[in-house]
Amino acid sequence: MHEETVYDALTNAHGEAGHWAFGTGFDDPLAGVDTTVPDGIDPADLGAYCLMLGDDALVLAQRLTQWITRAPELEEEVAIGNIALDLLGQARLLLARAGSVGVLGRSREQATATIPDEDALAYFRDVDEFRSTALVAAPDADFAQAVVRLVAASTVRLAVFTRLRSSRDPVLAAIAAKGVHELAYHRDHAARWVLRLGDGTEESHRRARSAVEAVWPLLADLFTATDVEERLAAAGVAVDPAAVRDEVRDVLTQVLERATLPVPAWPAGAPPRGRLGEHGPELAELLGILQGLARQHPAATW
């Protein structure tokens, strides 16, 4: 059948699933990509790792969008929207990669069959199945905390993604190579805000300083590998988070010093929590908003 209009093409291409805004077979972000898992890589581990990276991006994108209509400048709302969109795109690719290797957790038991894997993973996993870290889930007390958290999260992610460009999984390597371009923009943009606030007025300095004090403890469990990361790092697929710690510390110290902000003691390493599904109430609350519509109205169209 020849589609008469773009709308018809989008909605008719895959029948019932066409009403899903994202992730219909037609709009599959990995459509046509060879998703074969190379020899010697455990698909379950690969999928679990993609959930870690994908959930960080999904949760941070959701947190960032909460600043739209509330940021100090209109241009900043546009910037935050763009950064969140980049992260959402990374999340889609990574969740689709997890789905392509069959890592779906309990999401398939709750989602209807017509919903594509990436949507099932985003909307129909419970909080204990999410693998994001506390750094991205924490609510922002003010705009200073939003940009301090963004510079920390994008510094860590950029350091991981630069290394992942040589991952033995070609899909992960391609997602990372693309993400590096975007994350460099995000990190530098957030860093310039930290400079502006830290080296700004007395009030902005005070707020930036409190933000650093609130965000730094969230770095504690970021650099401790889970068993999955250890196995995959040994196989040349993943990055051992411990390997990026010094680089992250150097970059963040450089930002704080230029911003005339005191550099807190680096937090002692802690065992992974979020990566294992242990989360505080703030993630459940965030997911309530993110997942509410899809769960209450599984057949809703928009």
Added chain:
Amino acid sequence: MSAVPTDPRTVAEQVTDPELPTLTLADLGVLRDVRTGDDGAVVVEITPTYSGCPAMGVMRADLLRALHEAGFDDVDVRTVLSPAWTSDWISAEGRRKLAAAGIAPPGSAPVRPDGPVPLQLGPPRRTAACPLCGSADTEELSEFGSTACKALRRCRSCREPFEHVKEI
């Protein structure tokens, strides 16, 4: 089905970008390949500009529709992620069309070495001449514009704001 299909590449190359309709997907470097298999099936490869580019679905739909209308019934539009798109892939013709539409084309994309990406704390170093009056005296208002691929600038000579496709 049309009597004699034209070359599918010619058809695909005429499909325009949903967000920058004065440019074709070929001008943007988003259209990576068009080939016809032995069985007559047409395979089209496209690549996203940014990971979150919301226009990919519409691009696929537009390509399918154009090729179907030209008489190609069996068409497969595939995504390729590697190598990642860079603004260097926008063609000379694409750059000319951007400028004609009042959008400053990108300069050379930054070189991304294998190692760590250096922190850039100063103001963004990119420059762009005003596409309206040609003045080089312009300033950046925001690194992020109406779409992921554009920044917002203002000309200090003619005072007009304009968009600039970012180097990436």
